[in-house]
Amino acid sequence: MHKLSLKQLSDSLKARQFSSRELTQHFLDRIGRHDPALNAYVTVTAERALRQADAADARLAAGGTGVLTGIPLAQKDIFCTLGVKTSCGSRMLDRFVAPYDATIVEKLDGAGMVMLGKANMDEFAMGSSNETSWYGPVKNPWDLERVPGGSSGGSVAAVAAGLAPVATATDTGGSIRQPAALTNLTGIKPTYGRVSRYGMIAFASSLDQAGVVAHSAEDAALVLQAMAGFDPRDSTSVERPVDDYTAALGAPLRGLRIGLPKEYFAEGLDAGVRGCIEAAVKVFESLGATVKEVSLPNAPLSVPTYYVVAPAEASSNLARFDGVRYGHRTEGAKTLQELYERSRGEGFGAEVQRRIMVGTYVLSHGYYDAYYLKAQKVRRLIYDDFRRAFAEVDLVLGPTAQNVAFKLGDKTDDPVAMYLNDIYTIAANLAGIPAMSLPCGFHQDLPVGMQLMGNFFDEARMLNAAHQYQQATDFHKRWPKGFA
Amino acid sequence: MANDNWEAVIGLEVHCQLLTKSKIFSGAATAYGAEPNTQADAVTLGLPGVLPVLNGTALRMAVTFGLAVDAQIAERCVFARKHYFYPDLPKGYQISQYELPIVSGGHLDIELEDGSVKTIGITRAHMEEDAGKSLHEGFVGQTGIDLNRAGTPLIEIVSEPDIRSAQEAVAYLKKLHQLVVYLGICDGNMQEGSFRCDANVSVRHKGESKFGTRTETKNVNSFRYVEKAIEYEIQRQIEVIESGGRIVQETRLFNPDTGETRAMRTKEDANDYRYFPDPDLLPIVCTADYIAGIRAGLPELPEAKRLRFEQDYGLSAYDARTLTSSRELAAYYEAVVKASGAEAKLCANWVATDLLGALNKLGQDIATSPVGADALAGLLKRIADKTISGKIAKEVFEAMLAGEGDADTIIQKRGLVQITDESAIISAIDKVMAANPGQLADYRSGKDKLFGFFVGQVMKATQGKANPDAVNRLLKEKLAG
Amino acid sequence: MSLSPEQIKQVAHLARLSLPPEKVEPYARQLSNILELVGQLSNAATDDVAPMAHPLDMVQRLRPDAVTEEDRRDAFQAIAPAVENGLYLVPKVIE
Incomplete structure (x- = not known):
C-alpha cells in the first residue's frame, strides 16, 4: 500500500478495497518498524490518526468525499497542531503543546487527511542536513550514514522510506527542495504568499513558505491544491484564486521555453550531478521544449544576501522565546536577566544561537546600512534577474544541489560550508518565486535532483513540466533498499 | 525657576490609546478592567506562528488625528519592529513605526496666560501597539504580568521641543487631550492610561541656541503631575549644573507621592532597538480618495466651533470657549438654543453657569446630566414666552434637578405661572x-x-x-x- | 570583518543568550567566517537600487474592527511555566 500513488490510494479507498484505518495502521506499523533507524518522526500521533481514519471511513462510506479523504500524511513539526506537541526541532519547545492549529493543518484536516505524526526537522528550520534537531539527526533512507538534507529532513525521510505517503514541509532557503533532491522525492515550494504562514513557526518571515514533499509531481499537486489559498489571518497571503494544479498536469510541453542559467552550471557543481541534469534537459527537449541559456548574474550573491536577511528576521522572530508564556524556562533564575539568558541559552542549540547572534549584529546600530539595507538592495537585483529571465523563458532549470547527500557530521563544524549547500535554492526564496526539485538520476547510487523555477504563481506550469518528465522517466519510482 | 538666566526646553511624547473595539493586530477585546490575561489572545501572547493583521479603524483614527493637526499623511508608510526584552512585551519587539510614520509635520496652537497664541510643532505621530502591565504588588520576589493591554492601538504624538515652561506643557497637553476626545479617537481617560505623557526636559542659558542634555520623565498621568514633574525636573537640572555637575541623558520616573523624579533602572539596550521593517506586515498605502473621505468626515474642531459660537450666537470669547470645551457640551448648548427658541445669550448663561454649576455640585458631567437639553429648553421656552420670570425659573430648575418632572409640570403643579393680567x-x-x-x-x-x-x-x-x-x-x- | 570576543559577548547579551566562556572563542571564529561570507555584498553595485523588504508587491490589507477572539486564558496558561491568579510570573522586575 505504501508504494501506491495518492490517486491510487484515493481510488482504492473509494472503492473500499481497504479502509483508511487499515491504510493508517499500515503506515503506523511501518513507522514502528523503520523509524528507529531513521528518526524521521518527533511525535507519532497514532490515536489521533486512527480517530481521523475512522472519521474518514465514515465519510467514505457516505460517499461524496474529496480526493484526499482518508489518506495519511506527516506534518513537519513546524506547524502548530492543537493538542499535539509542536517542537520545531528545539529543546525550547520540547514541551510545547500547541493551543491552536495552523491554517494548513485545519485545511488538510478539513480535506479528510489523516496525520500520522510530526516530522523531525532542523531546529527552527535552520540547517541543511537535519543535524541541528534537539531530537537528533535524521538518516537518509538511501544510505543511513548520510544526511537526508534539511531542514525538512524528517518529512523527506518519512516519505522516501514509505513511512508516510506524503508530507508537508517548509522552505526558507531550500529546506523543501534540497532534502527532496537528496532523497529522490518531488518537493515544491510555491510562490511566497500562496500558502498561509499562520501557525507555521516563523524562521524568516519574508522567505518562509510551506509546501509538499511527495513521490511525484501528481501527488504534490493534489496536496498543494488543498493547502494553497487566501488566509485572512496572514497579511502576506495573496487574495488570488488557486489554479487547478492537477487539471494542468496532462498538457503537452510543446513550445515550453526552458532557460538554463549559466551561473548554475559553473564551478562547484559535481560532474556526476551535472551529467544527470544535462540528461534531463535532453528529455525535456524530446518532449517538445525549447532550451536556451539565460543569465542570473547576481545569483552568486544569493548566499551572502540570505545570510543577512534570514538571520536578521530570525533573531527578531525568536525573541518571543523568553521562558515567560510558554516554552523552556530555566530553573531557579533570580533575576529577569538570568531568566532570559539561561532559558534561551539552554533552549536554543548552537546553530540557532549563531544565527540569532549574526542577525542581532547585522541589525545593530551602526551596521544596519552596511549589512541589512545592503542585502535588501542586492535582493532586488536578484529579483530583477528573474524578472528578466522570465521575459524570455517559461521555466528556469538547473541543479538543486551541488552534490549528492553527504555523510553525517561532515559539515557540522563548518557553518559556512553547510550554508553553501543552499547555493542554488536560496535565490527563489529571495525573489519569492515558486520552485521545485524532482528526481533526475543517480550518482554513486545516490539520488540527484533537478530544480525547476517558475514565474510568480506559475506552480501549475511547473508541475505540468515535472509531471510530463515523470511520465517519460522512472527515477522517481525507485525505492531505497531496505524500505521496500 | 531659580535663576532668570535659565530657559527650559521641553518636548512631549503623548501615547494616546485609540478607541477601537479590538486590538491593533488581532480580534481580542480592548476593554479596560477585564480579569488579567482574559483579553490576551494568541496574537497578543505572541504564540509561535501567529501573525498580525492591521485594524482598519486604528489606521483611520491615526489619519483623522493627522488631518486635525494639519499634518502630512504618508501616502506609504511601514511598520517596523522595535526590539527589547521586557516581560510586558510578549514578542521581544514592539510593532511600531520608525522611518516612515503615518503622520508628520503638524501643529497645535495653544493660548498662553497673557492671551497670546503660540504654535507648537508636532514632529510626527506614529501607530504602534501598547505593552502589557507589570504588577509588582502581591507577589514575593516576583512580578505578575497582565497582557490585556498589550496590542491596544496607540498613536505616539511627538511634539517639537517648542515648549518653554511647565505651564505651556500643560496648555499643550490639555489642547491635545481636548482634540483627541473631540475627534472621538481616544476616551482621554488619564487614570486608566488612555492618554499618557512622557516629558523630555532640558535646560540651557537664555540666548544659547544649542540644546542641553535632556532627560525623559515617564509615568506622568495627570495634567497636575505633568506640571509638577516638569517643574521639579527643571529645578533639579539647574541645581545640578549650577553646582558643577552634568546632566545625564536618562529615563526618569515621576513619583506622585513625593512630587519628585528619580532615575529609572535603564533599559540597557535603549540605544540599540534594532529597528527593521516588519516582514509580517506590508506597506500601508493611503490613497488620496481614502484621505479625502476621512477629511470629509472630520467633526468641527474646537477652534472653528468656538469662532462660530462667537459669531453666530454673539457669545463672549469666554462663554464660547466654555461651551466648546467638549463636543458633548457644545452639542447640548446648540440643542437647547434650537429647541427653546430663546435668546442665545440667555441659553449660554443657563448652560455655562446654572447647568454646569449644578453638575459640578452633583459630581456629574454633561453626558450624565439629570436635565437633558430638551428639558432645559422646555424651561427656557417659558422664560422666553414670559410664563415665568428668570427668578422663578431657578426654582423650577432646582425642582427639575430633583427629578420632579419637566418645566411645565412643575410650573403647573406649583402654580408658578407669571401674572401678566x-x-x-x-x-x-x-x-x-x-x-x-x-x-x-x-x-x-x-x-x-x-x-x-x-x-x-x-x-x-x-x-x-x-x-x-x-x-x-x-x-x-x-x-x- | 572579524568579531572580537568582546563584541561576541555584547551581541550575546543584546540577544539575551547566556554565553559560557569556552564558547566565546569558537563563536567569534564562526561568526567572523559568516561575516566574511556576507562581506561579498559590499562589492555589489547598488547605488540606485531601492531596498526590497518583501517579495510581494502588495499593500497591507485592513481588518474590520471587531472582537473575534474569546477568552482562552485557561488553555493558554496551561502551557505557561509559571502563573498565579491569571498572571504570568517572572522574577521581580525593578524599575
Missing part, C-alpha cells in the same frame, strides 16, 4: 399701598429709594409670580399718585 397686579399694588401708608408718604416726599421696597412687597404679595416689567411700570404710575 394688569388688573390683578393693580389690585395687589393697591393693597400694598394701603398697608404701608408711612412708606408711601415718605416716598412721595422724595425718598425714591423706597421704590424697591414697594416692588418687593408687590412681588411678595403675588408670590413672585407677577411680571417684573409690569410691576415696575404700574407701581411707578400708582405711587406717583
